Amino acid sequence: MRALWLGLAGLLIGSAGPSHAQSPPRVWRLATVELPPSISEHAPQQGYYAVLLRRILRELGAQPEFEFLPPLRTYERAISGGVDGAFPYKKTPEREQLLLFSEPFYLARVRVFLAQSDPWTPQHPEDLVDRGLGCTLQAAQVPDALRELAASGALRLQRVPLIETCFRMLELGRVSYVLTGENTGWTAAQAMPDQGRSLRMAPLVVSEEPVHLAFPRKLPGSAAKLRAFNEAVRKLRKSGELQRIELAHVPRPPGP
Known part of the structure; x- marks a missing residue:
């Protein structure tokens, strides 16, 4: 009987595993334009902006889904709240009326x-x-x-x-x-x-142009996303991880 109970307990513990598995990453829809090699639908890993953003969002348990659109359409999608964020946009007083700008994730x-x-x-x-x-x-x-x-x-x-x-x-x-x-x-x-x-x-x-992720003010969750994104950028920059990613993926001038 004792062996039977132990066997049943093992089955119960084993079957409980999947129900506690980590949930899939949340998806952030990000609008952008084709700017190879920094960001491009057809580039390896979609360019180095994409590599940097994937790592930053992974820190938050999220992953990006990029929408490649014409420049005007990208901006319209951003300010209307049709996406979670957009980049790369220069921060200006006019745009700050409609968008929340992150700390730079690249220079x-x-x-x-x-x-x-x-x-x-x-x-x-x-x-x-x-x-x-x-x-x-x-x-x-x-x-x-x-x-x-x-x-x-x-x-x-x-x-x-x-x-x-x-x-x-x-x-x-x-x-x-x-x-x-x-x-x-x-x-x-x-x-x-x-x-x-x-x-x-x-x-x-x-x-030197700072590259920001811009969040629509129209979306209620944008302020929380902005704070979390900025915290992740600061953490990864302080640890040197963003710098290591840049060295590995950002194109460099040819050597002498």
Whole structure:
């Protein structure tokens, strides 16, 4: 009898296991645009923004589900509360009326790429005004240092869907420079037939752009999500884990 009771107890304990299994991760729907290599539906692991966000949300027992949309549609989905969050958006007073912005989970550096044969080197962002037509990504936001110049028409930028197109135009002499993120630029350059040897990056850092996750004010749970997200970012940054992920996944300029 004692053996029978022990056997039944074992069965009960064993059968209780699955009912206490960890629940599946909660899904956060995040709207974004195609900005390869930082975020792209077709890139390995969907780009390094996606890798960083997956790790941050895993800290919260959640996982992201990315929606890749045109820029205007992404913004509309964000402010209407159609998604849990959207990125990458620059924090402005106007947008803060509609969105809650997280602490930065990444810092992007905007640089100037030139033809290797071009001896000119800009010293200040406003120096680009005198260089004629430049090229940048269609979905990219103009850095703060150049916003007024772009709005007035003094800074002329050709916008194209792919940064590779900018580099082809630079090679052909159709534009004088390419304005883009350091990592985006080097990734595209290294995919060129000459692996970017015909290009160089000017020493000038036009701007450092913090990358935020923006939460809709319309959604009641956004404030709680924001606090949890910020806490996870601070924890992973303090432990060095976000830095390690960046080293492993973020494209780097070629070595000497």
